[in-house]
Amino acid sequence: MKILVIGGSSFLGRAYVSEALRRGHQVTTFNRGISGPDQPGVEAVRGDRNNPADLERLTAGRHWDAVVDSAGQQPYAVALAARLLRPHADHYTFVSSVHAFTDWPALPVDENSATHPCPADTPADQPPGNHLKAGCERALLEQFGADDSLILNCGLIIGPYENVGRLPWWLERMARGGKVVAPGDPDRALQLIDARDFAAFGLDLLERGESGRYVTTAPRASTTFGGLLTACAEATGSTAELVPVGDEALLAADVQPWTELPLWAPGLPDWAGIWLADTSRAEAAGLRCRPFAETVRDTWAWLQERGPATKPYLQGTTELGIDPEKEQKLLAGTAA
Numbered sequence: 001m002k003i004l005v006i007g008g009s010s011f012l013g014r015a016y017v018s019e020a021l022r023r024g025h026q027v028t029t030f031n032r033g034i035s036g037p038d039q040p041g042v043e044a045v046r047g048d049r050n051n052p053a054d055l056e057r058l059t060a061g062r063h064w065d066a067v068v069d070s071a072g073q074q075p076y077a078v079a080l081a082a083r084l085l086r087p088h089a090d091h092y093t094f095v096s097s098v099h100a101f102t103d104w105p106a107l108p109v110d111e112n113s114a115t116h117p118c119p120a121d122t123p124a125d126q127p128p129g130n131h132l133k134a135g136c137e138r139a140l141l142e143q144f145g146a147d148d149s150l151i152l153n154c155g156l157i158i159g160p161y162e163n164v165g166r167l168p169w170w171l172e173r174m175a176r177g178g179k180v181v182a183p184g185d186p187d188r189a190l191q192l193i194d195a196r197d198f199a200a201f202g203l204d205l206l207e208r209g210e211s212g213r214y215v216t217t218a219p220r221a222s223t224t225f226g227g228l229l230t231a232c233a234e235a236t237g238s239t240a241e242l243v244p245v246g247d248e249a250l251l252a253a254d255v256q257p258w259t260e261l262p263l264w265a266p267g268l269p270d271w272a273g274i275w276l277a278d279t280s281r282a283e284a285a286g287l288r289c290r291p292f293a294e295t296v297r298d299t300w301a302w303l304q305e306r307g308p309a310t311k312p313y314l315q316g317t318t319e320l321g322i323d324p325e326k327e328q329k330l331l332a333g334t335a336a
Contacts, residue, residue: 001207002026004064004089006049006081007071008042010035011163012095012154015199016068017042023203030058031071035163049077050124052084059088066206070095075135076124082143093150093206094140098215098277099130100153105265105274109153111213111281128316147211152202155217155277156263159195159295160302165313166262167192169321170228171300172309175236179331181322182242183250183264186226190263191275193218194295201287214282220275223292228263231296243331253330259315260322 003020007013008029014036020027021041028043038044047054049071067089072078082092101109102116118135120142126132140149158167173180198216205214223231229242247266257265265271279287313320322330 001065002028002063003206004028004030004062004067004085005042006030006067006069007035009033009038010071011159011161012157012195012198013068013070014039014161015159015195016070016202019196019199019203023207028062028064049081052080055081055084059084062088064089066091066093068093068095068202068206069140072136073128074124074126074132075118075120075122075139078136079120079139079143082140086143091148091150091206091209091211092140092144093152093202094136095202096133096137096151096153097130098153098155098217100133100137103273104130104277105272106270107273108276108278109215109273110278111153111215150202150205150211151213152198152205152216153213153277154198155191155193155215157195157198157217158192158299160298161195162299164315165309165320166315167232167296167299168303168309169262169313170232171236171296171303173321174229174232174238174240177238177240179243180229180240181250181261181327181330182226182229182244183255183261184225184245184247184266186224186229186244188225188267189221189275190223190225190228191218191220191277191279192223192228192263192292192295194290197287197289201282201285204286210285214285214287215277215279216282216287217277217279218289218292219279219283220277222289225264227292228296231293232300234293235297235300245330249330253326255322255326255330259318259320260326262313262320 008017030045098104100115101113115134116131118131120138122135265274
């Protein structure tokens with residue numbers, strides 16, 4: 001197949017490209033050349049998806065069996081790309097998110113869950129927000145229609161080349177050793193999917209010409225927070241001592257869920273459904289996830305090859321990770 005990947009040089013897009021090339025597909029990537037190098041074997045086209053002239057140059061004289069868009073964040077950008085690509089592509093996969101669902105993370109979600117009421121014609125350059133993914137979905141459907149559109153609502157994606165840094169932060173923290181805050185309930189189940197497994201499933205669906213929506217993350221209870229920390233210790237050979245600190249103590253110390261201790265979500269109603277996405281439809285369609293420990297080992301191997309990070313890990317504009325002094329206060333039981 002001839003496949004266009006919008007992006008394709010960073011994390012999930014990179015995983016899509018690697019898997020597509022491995023399967024023998026012809027891959028074109030379209031990006032600005034900022035996030036990383038394109039992989040050998042692709043036709044790399046430079047351009048900005050927000051620039052109609054760049055998209056028109058991309059499409060001139062080309063036709064693809066399918067488009068994969070793992071980088072769309074703004075309805076305007078998805079609408080523009082889908083409109084200009086419609087005459088040049090037969091199928092469009094859009095990687096959305098569980099963020100698009102109105103009830104997430106307070107309640108479990110599935111393919112029938114309501115999405116945020118964000119219109120397809122939302123103006124460009126909106127501040128980041130969960131609702132925007134829902135607008136992106138509507139923008140795609142308006143241009144490609146339901147029969148030629150595939151929407152994958154991703155959960156939390158991890159693995160080698162992760163560009164947010166949640167798993168890398170924990171691996172590097174465990175590798176430093178000493179006493180480490182083990183937040184919340186160690187038995188709380190997590191749903192973390194390897195980008196390579198996500199891409200393989202997405203390409204399986206694409207090759208079969210599937211349409212519709214799939215909630216795409218790891219099955220419920222595929223690991224736990226305690227399992228995450230143990231796997232990080234084993235992968236790094238760490239002798240770190242895990243010190244349990246409960247949700248109440250963390251909240252009392254003004255530790256910010258999700259960012260200061262990545263992936264930690266307290267057992268409160270607003271977070272009750274965060275790891276309860278229903279993946280039964282995806283599993284029935286062939287989603288398979290490798291053992292969690294394998295993802296952790298491979299990510300640690302990549303980090304060692306990459307070397308120390310040159311800038312902080314960020315979620316949006318928020319730096320990930322707890323300040324060492326604040327962590328020491330927690331460990332000593334003297335946090336304010």
